[in-house]
Amino acid sequence: xxxxxxxxxxxxxxxxxxxxxxxxxxxxxxxxxxxxxxxxxxxxxxxxxxxxxxxxxxxxxxxxxxxxxxxxxxxxxxxxxxxxxxxxxxxxxxxxxxxxxxxxxxxxxxxxxxxxxxxxxxxxxxxxxxxxxxxxxxxxxxxxxxxxxxxxxxxxxxxxxxxxxxxxxxxxxxxxxxxxxxxxxxxxxxxxxxxxxxxxxxxxxxxxxxxxxxxxxxxxxxxxxxxxxxxxxxxxxxxxxxxxxxxxxxxxxxxxxxxxxxxxxxxxxxxxxxxxxxxxxxxxxxxxxxxxxxxxxxxxxxxx
Numbered sequence: 482x483x484x485x486x487x488x489x490x491x492x493x494x495x496x497x498x499x500x501x502x503x504x505x506x507x508x509x510x511x512x513x514x515x516x517x518x519x520x521x522x523x524x525x526x527x528x529x530x531x532x533x534x535x536x537x538x539x540x541x542x543x544x545x546x547x548x549x550x551x552x553x554x555x556x557x558x559x560x561x562x563x564x565x566x567x568x569x570x571x572x573x574x575x576x577x578x579x580x581x582x583x584x585x586x587x588x589x590x591x592x593x594x595x596x597x598x599x600x601x602x603x604x605x606x607x608x609x610x611x612x613x614x615x616x617x618x619x620x621x622x623x624x625x626x627x628x629x630x631x632x633x634x635x636x637x638x639x640x641x642x643x644x645x646x647x648x649x650x651x652x653x654x655x656x657x658x659x660x661x662x663x664x665x666x667x668x669x670x671x672x673x674x675x676x677x678x679x680x681x682x683x684x685x686x687x688x689x690x691x692x693x694x695x696x697x698x699x700x701x702x703x704x705x706x707x708x709x710x711x712x713x714x715x716x717x718x719x720x721x722x723x724x725x726x727x728x729x730x731x732x733x734x735x736x737x738x739x740x741x742x743x744x745x746x747x748x749x750x751x752x753x754x755x756x757x758x759x760x761x762x763x764x765x766x767x768x769x770x771x772x773x774x775x776x777x778x779x780x781x782x783x784x785x
Contacts, residue, residue, distance in 0.1 A: 498545060499538065500555065507585065508578045510567035512556045513537065517544040519552035525615065525784075526587045527553030530579065532597025532623070532766075533703040536562030538686060539596060543769040546777040550784075551592055556582060558599070560699025570699055571706035572598065572623075572719075576605035583613045590615035590728075592784065596767060597740065598623045598703055601710060601719055608722035617753075618731040618780055621741040621766050624719050624749060625711040653691075661687055670737030670765035723752040730756040731783045733776060735764030757783055 500515035515537045517527070527547075529540035537555035544553055558575055560566035569578050579602060583591060592615050595603030600622025607614040652660065661684055665672035675683075690696055710719055730753040734743040743760065750756045759779040761768050769776050 499541060500544065502537075505556070505582065505585065507581045508559070508567065508569055510559050510565060510569070512559070512578075512582065513563040514557075514582075515555045517548055517551070517553040517555070520549040522552070524550065524552040525592060526589065527551040527592040527594065528579065528583060529553055529555035530575075530593065530595040530599035530603050531555070531558065531561065532595075532599045532621075533707070534561065534690075534700055535596065535599070536686070538562070539767060539770060540594065543594070543773040543776055546773055547780065550781060553592075553594075554582075554586060560695050560703070566695035566699050570702035572601045572605055572710055573706075575599075575602035576609060579603070579606050580610050580613065583610075587613075592616045592618070592780075594618045594620070594769070594780075595622060596620040596769060598707060600624075601707070604719055604722050604726065607728060608725045611725075611727060614726075614728050616729045616731070616784060617726065618733070618776075618783070619749075620733045620769050620776070621735060621738055621743075622732070622749070623707050623710075623741065624723070624745065624752075625713070626742055626745050653697075657688070657691075667739055668766050669771055670735055670763050671771075720752055723749070724754070726753055727755065729783055731759060731779055732756055733759045733761065733768050733779070735766065735768050735771070736760065736762035737764060738766045740766045 500517055502513055502515045504511040505514045529537065529544060531537060531539045536557050540555045544555065557564040558578065559569040569575060590613055593603045593606065595601070595617070597620070600619040601624060603617055603619065604622060604624070607617055664687065665675070665683065669675065715721060732746060732749050732753070734741070734746040736743055746758055746760060750758045759775065761772050761775060764771050
């Protein structure tokens with residue numbers, strides 16, 4: 482889901498300082514890519530990957546907190562943000578797009594950040610092309626969960642033919658204010674603690690997303706991909722990919738996450754050969770926006 486991190490700068494609040502954007506042709510579509518305004522040109526490169534229904538704006542505050550440490554890019558994946566849908570809607574397909582993007586942009590391994598479905602795609606990327614990834618920072622990654630939860634049932638409903646589009650269409654008919662508050666409650670651990678400017682930016686982005694002709698289809702097909710990954714055989718699952726990842730991994734889970742059950746963090750930490758865990762009891766699904774200082778501090782420790 483789209484938003485900005487609750488961090489303030491000296492003049493303009495950090496969450497309102499959008500990175501410069503450009504268009505990059507990858508996989509038959511012009512990706513919108515934002516460039517982190519890094520403090521120096523020779524800093525290690527990084528890639529920021531948003532989740533289902535999100536965009537490159539999800540990384541605004543965290544990236545700016547790390548601009549003295551890394552030089553990164555954040556794409557709007559096909560069907561999300563301001564990049565049109567192009568048939569790239571699943572976890573595997575997203576990983577392929579990320580491979581092409583990294584091969585085009587960099588000649589050395591990068592630090593990869595992934596949230597939710599973007600975290601799952603980042604795991605697939607690291608398993609498929611370990612030569613491209615220096616480290617993984619995964620915020621509430623959408624790894625297969627053994628427990629059936631309300632969010633799992635919601636994804637199942639979205640992934641079901643006819644039912645998924647119908648659910649989204651019915652949701653779209655609700656008053657905007659109602660949808661806005663429901664979205665805040667789903668994504669953030671404590672929406673009431675968000676600064677007014679963050680709420681305003683989030684609201685503006687939700688209004689913009691309502692105008693995207695590809696938004697519903699991308700959401701439905703993304704949900705189907707997450708459901709398929711949860712049903713994959715063990716040897717072909719994301720857990721098998723996790724076991725193959727050799728780079729350092731930072732796992733971040735929020736205690737108030739309503740979409741990814743944080744109790745899976747123990748299994749996740751065991752699955753990756755070189756994993757570190759950050760648990761934020763008061764955070765929701767997007768810790769990089771809600772508690773970006775803690776996430777930035779943990780990343781600096783990971784690569785130190």
